[in-house]
Amino acid sequence: MDFLTLPAPNDASKPLSTQVYDAVREAIICLKLKPGQMIYENELAESLGVSRTPIREAIRSLVNEQLLEVLPQRGTLVTYVSERKVLETRFIQAQLELGAFRIAARVWDEHNQKLTKQLILHSIRDQRAAADNNNAALFLQLDETFHRIILGLANNDTLLQVVYHMRGHLNRLRYMLLEEYHHMHRIVDEHVEIFAAIEANNEERTAQLLDDHLGKLNHEFPEIRKVHPQYFLRNIRNSVEWREDK
Amino acid sequence: MDFLTLPAPNDASKPLSTQVYDAVREAIICLKLKPGQMIYENELAESLGVSRTPIREAIRSLVNEQLLEVLPQRGTLVTYVSERKVLETRFIQAQLELGAFRIAARVWDEHNQKLTKQLILHSIRDQRAAADNNNAALFLQLDETFHRIILGLANNDTLLQVVYHMRGHLNRLRYMLLEEYHHMHRIVDEHVEIFAAIEANNEERTAQLLDDHLGKLNHEFPEIRKVHPQYFLRNIRNSVEWREDK
DNA sequence: ACTTACATACTTGTATACAAGCACTTTGTT
DNA sequence: AACAAAGTGCTTGTATACAAGTATGTAAGT
Known part of the structure; x- marks a missing residue:
């Protein structure tokens, strides 16, 4: 320890x-x-x-x-990380982030949000750097920060807090994924696309892109589970009794 | 104490x-x-x-x-109960319940869910009884149970838990409202309507009715605040410093 | 050889003792 | 009389002591 x-x-x-x-x-x-x-x-x-x-x-x-x-x-x-818990958490994250990102796309105003834009551009630059250095832990933090900046536009601290908790679970999985597949640059590209849609006040496109962005986790899940079976539960609920490798 | x-x-x-x-x-x-x-x-x-x-x-x-x-x-x-906290919490509740109720309307199947239907009909009957007796505390519990039964159809325990926490805040407000306006029968009627839409697998109507159902709180909020100003905060964040009655 | 009972060394659950800080009272000074 | 400062009694924060339950290893009995 x-x-x-x-x-x-x-x-x-x-x-x-x-x-x-x-x-x-x-x-x-x-x-x-x-x-x-x-x-x-x-x-x-x-x-x-x-x-x-x-x-x-x-x-x-x-x-x-x-x-x-x-x-x-x-x-x-x-x-343990359980498939059920991941799916449940992902649903909540998606519902809340979709709602908040829609608001962000609706309220975005180039003139009034110059500062926020600077923050976002900085964040994206940092993300690229972390991706170049293949630093998964740092990248996860920056990814979370990026989402938080956009979520912040919805002006809802409670939502930030709930999403933070949901991410606690998902991040363990995302950490494994990043270490295995090194797909950080793809994620940054998606962030850039999403922000472009927000800047264009295109609510529907923002929602569509974010849904894809978050949804990728579901496809990657079965793969990473094979890599680290010892971290996963087979059964429905979180319990000490049943494990993948027993 | x-x-x-x-x-x-x-x-x-x-x-x-x-x-x-x-x-x-x-x-x-x-x-x-x-x-x-x-x-x-x-x-x-x-x-x-x-x-x-x-x-x-x-x-x-x-x-x-x-x-x-x-x-x-x-x-x-x-x-204190703050307007901001109520609005924030309401947004989260709405996002999550709307998503879950849509699923419920989509997956509802008369044949496979006889037991659930019985539970719902029982719950509605109990709600009527509590409304007749003007028992606000009991009614709030039954209201929560009703929502939980429907939410349960989405098969997402984590969501149940998050909504439970959000309700912790809202219920203090709802308790005041029930004590003041005795509008329990109206709420039961809305529950009946919502369930009818679910039974008809009418996802859009379910979402519309639920949105109205939850949205009423926003209109009632300013009224009840005048009745119990000592329970509310004026300012943005929860803090001990500023109070409505100072 | 196998099972059963028990002693033992762990664990968390709960109660209590002590430390540090805030708020008010009281006292002393001007 | 007004005000400042120290003292007192409260609070929560932290550490420690004790209680009760679980798992394991050992020895006795079958």
Whole structure:
């Protein structure tokens, strides 16, 4: 667990429980904590140099996001990626992002959103750089930022938060995909296309492009599952009982 | 705080933290804990007869749902209802429910869903009874159940969970509305209409009716705000600083 | 050889003790 | 009388101690 560290040894700006939450969440999404792995409160507490109390509070939040599952008196499980969960999460993400991107296309105004445009162009440039360097972790972050900028045009913080949670799940899968297929440049191209449609105030085209963009995950899913079967569940619900490789 | 009680004095079926969560959440939504009210961990712990540990874990979950806000070293605030939060939440609810209800209308099959139909008819009957008795708390529960049955047809548990959280916010508002305007029968009528459209596999009409059904909240909002100004925030974000009545 | 019972070393769940910070009161000064 | 500053009692944040349950290994019995 030596890869788990807090941002600063004695940083009082945020409560320890929040810092632990951020650190563990990042580790789960980057697959440093592997789906199916057991973790233990004492172990985490020792690694991070804090007591069990903030650890438990962080775990509780991650259980709410279904990234962890507590098995009482046995330990805590990093949840498997299940096909069902991915499909469910993808549907929600699509519904919300489609709605928000439509708003973005509707309200986009070249004159009033010069700053936003600069942000987007910068983001796309950074994405290209990350793609050139084949840096999957960084690329995922930038991809998320790009989506957040557009979503921000809908002026709905709650939506940003919900989409953030949904992405928590999907990103583990997307991380595997990026590491395997290195298709980052294709994704950036799609981002460019989508933004062009928004700039043209073309709501229908924006929605169509975004739907394709998000939908690609469904086709890639079965492939990546064969590459990392140990991270996936076969059955319907998330459970410790049945695993792909048993 | 004497209205706060756990389901059973010594029920080991669920962890205390979960029981506390359920009890406090219910109290917030039914406005027994009022928006803007301060609560304290010690006070809750004494009322419920447990230690601060499970209390804190429950509070953490409710903070994640934005029903509570912890002010460090000062206490915990029952969040105000803000216009912004209501609009944001309503948008998400609409996007998700519209998507799911469309699926329901598409997949509905009289032959294969006899059981579901029975559930729905029962639910509508119960709703009428609650409306007759003018029982707002019960009606809200039944309303939620009705929506959940339909949403269940989309076969997406994650969506059920997200909608559940969004409703946590809206229900405080809806509770005020029901107490004030007693328009439960109108709501049941709309439910009947929506279900008829689903039975007819009429996706467009289902979506149209549901959109109207959910949209009514937006019109009622300014009215109810005048009745209970002390529960609402004037400003953009949820914050303890600015209040309607200051 | 196989099963069963039990001791043991873990785990999480809960309670309590201590630390640090905010708010108000009270006291002292001008 | 007005105001500033220290003190007191509250709050949440964190650490630790204890309780209860699970899995495992071992030894005894069949």
